[in-house]
Amino acid sequence: xxxxxxxxxxxxxxxxxxxxxxxxxxxxxxxxxxxxxxxxxxxxxxxxxxxxxxxxxxxxxxxxxxxxxxxxxxxxxxxxxxxxxxxxxxxxxxxxxxxxxxxxxxxxxxxxxxxxxxxxxxxxxxxxxxxxxxxxxxxxxxxxxxxxxxxxxxxxxxxxxxxxxxxxxxxxxxxxxxxxxxxxxxxxxxxxxxxxxxxxxxxxxxxxxxxxxxxxxxxxxxxxxxxxxxxxxxxxxxxxxxxxxxxxxxxxxxxxxxxxxxxxxxxxxxxxxxxxxxxxxxxxxxxxxxxxxxxxxxxxxxxxxxxx
Numbered sequence: 624x625x626x627x628x629x630x631x632x633x634x635x636x637x638x639x640x641x642x643x644x645x646x647x648x649x650x651x652x653x654x655x656x657x658x659x660x661x662x663x664x665x666x667x668x669x670x671x672x673x674x675x676x677x678x679x680x681x682x683x684x685x686x687x688x689x690x691x692x693x694x695x696x697x698x699x700x701x702x703x704x705x706x707x708x709x710x711x712x713x714x715x716x717x718x719x720x721x722x723x724x725x726x727x728x729x730x731x732x733x734x735x736x737x738x739x740x741x742x743x744x745x746x747x748x749x750x751x752x753x754x755x756x757x758x759x760x761x762x763x764x765x766x767x768x769x770x771x772x773x774x775x776x777x778x779x780x781x782x783x784x785x786x787x788x789x790x791x792x793x794x795x796x797x798x799x800x801x802x803x804x805x806x807x808x809x810x811x812x813x814x815x816x817x818x819x820x821x822x823x824x825x826x827x828x829x830x831x832x833x834x835x836x837x838x839x840x841x842x843x844x845x846x847x848x849x850x851x852x853x854x855x856x857x858x859x860x861x862x863x864x865x866x867x868x869x870x871x872x873x874x875x876x877x878x879x880x881x882x883x884x885x886x887x888x889x890x891x892x893x894x895x896x897x898x899x900x901x902x903x904x905x906x907x908x909x910x911x912x913x914x915x916x917x918x919x920x921x922x923x924x925x926x927x928x929x930x931x
Contacts (some may be wrong), residue, residue: 631677635668636802637692638836641664644687644858661687663825663858664701664916669802674828674835676849676866678842678881682859685838689804691834693725694718705802723753726795730807736779739834743775748793753798769921770823785816787867796827806838821848842885846870851925854878859916864926874928876910 642665648657662684665890669675677685690696693704694710703710705721706747729735729782736745743763767775770789772782779787786807795803805824809817821844839845845852845866852869854862856877862869873879919927 634671636671636706637669637836638704639668639683639688639692640666640702640704642688642691642698642703644684644691644696645699661858662691662698665855665858665860666701667853667860667863669836672803672828672832672834672853674837674849675772676845676852677836677838677855678840678845678852679855680840680881681855682857685855685857686806688855689727689806689836689838693727693804694722718751723798724801725804726798726800726802727806728788728791728795728808729803731811732784732791733779735791736787738779739765741776741778742772742782742790742793745790746797749794749798763793766793769793770796770827774821774860783816784812785819788812788816788820792820792823796833800833801832802834802836804836804838807840808837809844810839810841817844818905824848829858842881854881856910859929860919861917862928863919864928868923868926872923872926874926874930878928880910 642662643660644662646659646661647655649658650656664686665688667675677688679685687696691698692705694703697711705725708721710718710721740748743760746763746766747759750756750762756762764775767773767790770793772789772793774781774785779790783792788811792808808824809820812820822836827846828835835848837845837849849866851864852862852866853860854869854875854877856875862873862875862878869878870882873882917929919929922928922930
């Protein structure tokens, strides 16, 4: 198994400092006509052993930020460090060592798996490529059993959606990572299966000491799983803080708008005039996007927001 990076519980395992990502916009004949800024000046820490929820609407830059942390994309500006080591200057061999410590669970398990490989082959491959495990098949079979998959010689098409996501999770944890990005890992599953996978992720974190970046638009799931929440709006970090504090006292207009959009199961609460008025005000609030990201100021204990 891979040697883990030195970071004590509660210290920053991942650190982003002023990270920006621009994508070129090209017109006819591939001529560059402009720039799309997907992530704009984001600075944050992800602490060892925590679950950080990253929320925002589609196109807010959540997935791009996760891909940059995993070195699947390079930042245009800014730096990203893992275990105290800045990733931008690493060579290919050094970067491979860190990639064993950082894994991802994708949104669509069917497209994340090769249709020509069995469950056992899917999980064995990263062990063969990234580790020196003397018995990769044996380890893969044990990891699959741990996530509840016994029929290891079946192909992806022979499993349900929830079972396929268990295989993707098994492939991610097989190389003994410290950090896992869950990119909309539950959104393609029905509610009952979501609850099962949520329980599995919690158990794996407890047993393996994992740190999660949980990217999602489902705030109810984020509230259930995450210790802290970071809110992205049009590529900018506008609020971050403990989950309970952000839900109880959202300070940025966009955060209030997101929370107001959460469906209410109780019809009596949904019809409550005060609640309906608050939802309407949050939905109608004007949200300005400054040319330069506003500094985050402390609005509560460990609770920061871009308000000014």
